[in-house]
Amino acid sequence: MAKKLTRFILFALVLGIIAGWAINSAIDDGTPTAAAQLKDIAGYFSIVTALFLRLIKMIIAPLVFSTLVVGIAHMGDVATLGRVGLRSLGWFIFASLISLSLGLVLVNLLQPGVGIGLPLPDVTAASGLDKAAFNLKDFISHLVPASVIDAMAKNEILPIVIFSLFFGVAITALGERARPLVRGIEALVQVMLQVTDYVMRVAPFAVFAAVASAIVEQGPSVLFSLGRFVGSFYFGLALLWGILIGIAFLAQGRRARDLLRYIRDPIVLAFSTASSEAAYPRTLEALERFGVPPRIASFVLPLGYSFNLDGSMMYMTFASIFIAQAYGIDLSIGQEITMLLVLMITSKGMAGVPRASLVVIAATLSMFRIPEAGLLLILAVDHFLDMGRSATNVVGNAVAAVLVAGWEGELDPERPIDVEPPHAPSHMPPLAPGTEPGA
Incomplete structure (x- = not known):
């Protein structure tokens, strides 16, 4: 099923590019009327993608809660x-520094913003992004949910993770007395993974619609006008993949070479939908096949989606310095290092913020007197960049889970990719006896 789904998604990706390009070429004549018509057509395509992403959001909260609680209980x-x-958390901080530093080094070496040759937006223009959507004070106070029901209704991953941690620790403390509740949540994991299987069957249609929508509205020319920026960023992502897999290879030997083959399906899904969330359930299953114990995968992945978005973090330093280069603003090494440290902290508040990378960049630019309007330069290609960021986030979190499992000495033998993993956590170790309070 995994191989077939990957083939269908790749086919839908290519078909979406062809269909979008054909429609754009047939209608686009440079007039405002044609642009409005293309926007309307893209909107109809995006209905399919929006429905698929809503299906994904429908299962994320109960899936994160159930898998995380069961993982902690075991x-x-x-x-x-x-x-x-x-x-x-130690790995997340280290990986964040690698991602941010690599983006900073590459954008200074390649200098994609120097002599860009495109008309720059007026420095007083607004990007249209709500910078109030992110601030450190609200992020910290929002860590603890006032209501877990409200957090689940809004799909706020980090508050759900905090509640699940408390819930799972309480179950561990109660030991055998909580066994019936654990069985019920284990059953919920099975049910949610079965629902995931149903949802994933419509993924190729969503991929086709997402890619076609972007190409119809923007046209292929948008990639060429900012080709140096897009190409430089994807070159950086390729280097980041190499570094992450290289570290996994140093820690786990030749086995790490198979990791990309196991997570191929979620990588393609994240890339084609430009959504890391869409790949979460499949990443969980792929890691289980690779040999990461479910209790570790279901603990590390939700944390990773809040603290370890490697592709997004690399993009933030890359895009920020690119905008400064486009406006001819020279930043000292001290300022660039300060920017890196600021983004190191603010990036941890990205979870749950719409267009999170751009919002954090917009909030950071003003601190260094870089015109926020520079974001208008990259908004046109942001969807195509988001595809690469999302795929890299999947790779980063998969590597994190493998490394933690290896450090714990609990990396199990690999299972064939096409063999469905035993979703029931029956193969996990039982709850430790005698863990009642005072035992």
Whole structure:
């Protein structure tokens, strides 16, 4: 099923490019009427993508809650949970520094914004992004949900993760007395993964619609006008993939070479839909086939979606310096390092913010007196860049789960890619006996 789905998605991706290009070429004559017509057609295509992404959002909250709680319950004790958590966060910080630093180094070496040759937006123009959607104070206070029902209704991953951590630790403390509840949540995991299987069957249609919509409205020429910027960024993503897989290879040996083959399906899905969320359920299943214990994968992945968006973080330094270069603004090494540290902190508040990377960039530019209007330069190609960012986020979080499992000494033998993993957590270790309070 996995191989077939990947082939269907790739076919839909190519078909979407062809269809979008054909429609754009047939209608676009440079007039405002044609542009409005293309926008309307793109809107109809985007209905399919929007429905698919809503289906994904429908399953994310219960899936994250159930898999994370079951994973914590089967950790055995709070000490193991703390160790896995610290190792995960330690890697996330290290990977964040790698991603941000690589973006900073490459944009200075390649200088895609110097002599860009495009008309620059007026420095007083607004980007149209709501910078109030992100600020550090609200992010910190929002970590703890006032209502987990409200957090689930809004698909706010980080508050759901915090509640699930409390819930899972409480289950671990109660031991056998919580066993009936654990069985019920284990059953919920099975149900949600079965629902995921149904949802994924419409993924190729969503991929076709997403790509066709973008090409219909923007046309292929938009990629050529900012080709140096797009090409430089994708070159950086390729280097980042190499670094992440290289680190996994150093830690796990030749086995790490197979990781990309196992996560091929979620990578293609994330790339073609430009959504990391869409790939979450498939990434969970792929890691289980690769040998990452479900209790570790279901713990590391939700945290990774909040703290370890490697592709998005690299984009933030890359795009920020690109805009400065386009306006001829020279930043000192000290200013660039300061920007890196600021983005290191603010990037952790991206989860749940619409167009998160652009919002964080907009909030950061003003700190360094770089015109926010520069974002208008890259908005046209942001969808195509988001495709690469989303795929890289999948790779980064998969590597994180593999490394943590390896450090715990619990990486299981690989299973064939086409063999469905045993979704029922029955193969997990039982709840540790004698973990009742005071035992």
